[in-house]
Amino acid sequence: MKALRYHRFGGPVAVETVPDPRVPRDGAVVRVAASGLCRSDWHAWSGHDDTVSVPQIPGHEFVGRVEAVGANVRNWSVGDRVTAPFVNGCGSCEWCRDGNAQVCPDQTQPGFTHWGSHAELVAVRAADTNLVAVPPTVSDAAAASLGCRFATAYRAVSARGRVRAGEWVAVFGAGGVGLSAIMIAVALGARPIAIDRSTEALALAAKAGAEHVLGVSDSTVSEIVELTGGGAHVAVDAVGAAPVIDMGIRSLRRRGRHVQIGLLAGPPPAIPLDRVLAWELDVLGSHGMAASDYPELLDLVERTVLRPDDLVTRAVGMDEAAQLVFAEDAARGSGITVLCPQGDHDGPGT
Incomplete structure (x- = not known):
């Protein structure tokens, strides 16, 4: 697959051809339709997070369709349109069982603990805990902002604040x-x-x-x-x-x-x-939001009470994203920029 990758902290980012991710037995591989460029990836690239190893593919908020599922996955099938929170819970600990996967001590995070979503494919662990169905009325651009920024803000303002x-x-x-x-x-x-x-x-x-x-x-x-x-x-x-x-x-x-x-x-x-x-x-x-809390947020998006599309100011392909992903915020402009690895820069993902 094609992906953005860096080989050292603070080093250059390039479009490379890399092996496709393996399908976890309890997880899924998703073909990425859109992936948000987020400042959290800058922290990983800068070496601020000791869970990150190099070489690394950044990206942790995305939308796409399930490409393959592991043998232990019960609730998802190839072709399902999905997103996931940036914190993926293990699905079995006391915090995950209580609906608080965002603080799971055995959590994984695409772009941090394993290769992320600035790629054509991304792996999601514990799919039955972490995948979220995306309604056809929610655009790719909007859904790609839900995994980190919008979901994080929603829980921070409504539940924590x-x-x-x-x-x-x-x-x-x-x-x-x-x-x-x-x-x-x-x-x-x-x-x-x-x-x-x-x-x-x-x-x-x-x-x-x-x-x-x-x-x-x-x-x-x-x-x-x-x-x-x-x-x-x-x-x-x-x-x-x-x-x-x-x-x-x-x-x-x-x-x-x-x-x-x-x-x-x-x-x-x-x-x-x-x-x-x-x-x-x-x-x-406030550290993200568990997948179990997404239905309420998605309902508000479907009813246009919340309009994350309005915050998306730019959609780019792989080559342009490689130049932007760790540029100064001012260079990217304000609002949300999304990467479209397949080259389709707009429209609902129906």
């Missing part, structure tokens, strides 16, 4: 996951504020429904406190940087909730625990 109608939600970072969080907050009746350094990203945030958009400055926190009449109810860090975490926590009102979804690089950041303690703030981690 417990956002309610009328609440203020400060979203730090208006990339793919931040824009998804804004759109989801709007769908829940909340009042999102977008904070980003990029004017282009802020323009997209406004289109996604942000009630206010703010640049980053020394006065950002005080502006949020003033706009919200005392601070946001929920802050979402969709960047993953120590200064952003500090801003997020300090932008909250008393008894507010900070939700961390941006992956961190480097040493653990200092957290203003004096504020957390005195104001009874919640600091919450």
Whole structure:
């Protein structure tokens, strides 16, 4: 198969011909129709994750059709149109049995623990636990954003942040996951504020429904406190940087909730625990979403309550993706870029 591959951390990415993935006995091989270019892969490529070995094929959010299934798979057949969360649970541990595969201690992740979806084919372990059926009305581009960014944002905002109608939600970072969080907050009746350094990203945030958009400055926190009449109810860090975490926590009102979804690089950041303690703030981690929680999200997409297509700003082929996948975010532009390995750059995957 054709795939994007790098041979050393931080090294060049090229289109190569590599062996097709083997079919796991409990898993499936999926022919990829679209695969999202996500900043999480940058962390793997940079060597920030000790589960990653090289050579590696990046990519962890995708949609496609089942090409083959293992002997122990019961619920899926060749030709089924599917996606999967970026965290694949083992299917047998106590967390998977409780519907929390996103924290499975034996999890696998395409593009991290094994070759990923920036390829014509990708393997998914524990298919009966991790594959998700995609309705024909949901486009390839939309489905490819669900595995990581949209699903991560959905669980972070609705389940971990417990956002309610009328609440203020400060979203730090208006990339793919931040824009998804804004759109989801709007769908829940909340009042999102977008904070980003990029004017282009802020323009997209406004289109996604942000009630206010703010640049980053020394006065950002005080502006949020003033706009919200005392601070946001929920802050979402969709960047993953120590200064952003500090801003997020300090932008909250008393008894507010900070939700961390941006992956961190480097040493653990200092957290203003004096504020957390005195104001009874919640600091919450959110790590993707289990496949068992997808039906509710897909229902909202089918009913166009949520429109992930609106966040997809670019679709590219293999050669162009090789130049973009680990370029600076600004070089890729704002919004979500998807790779189409088969060369079909648009349309529902019916």
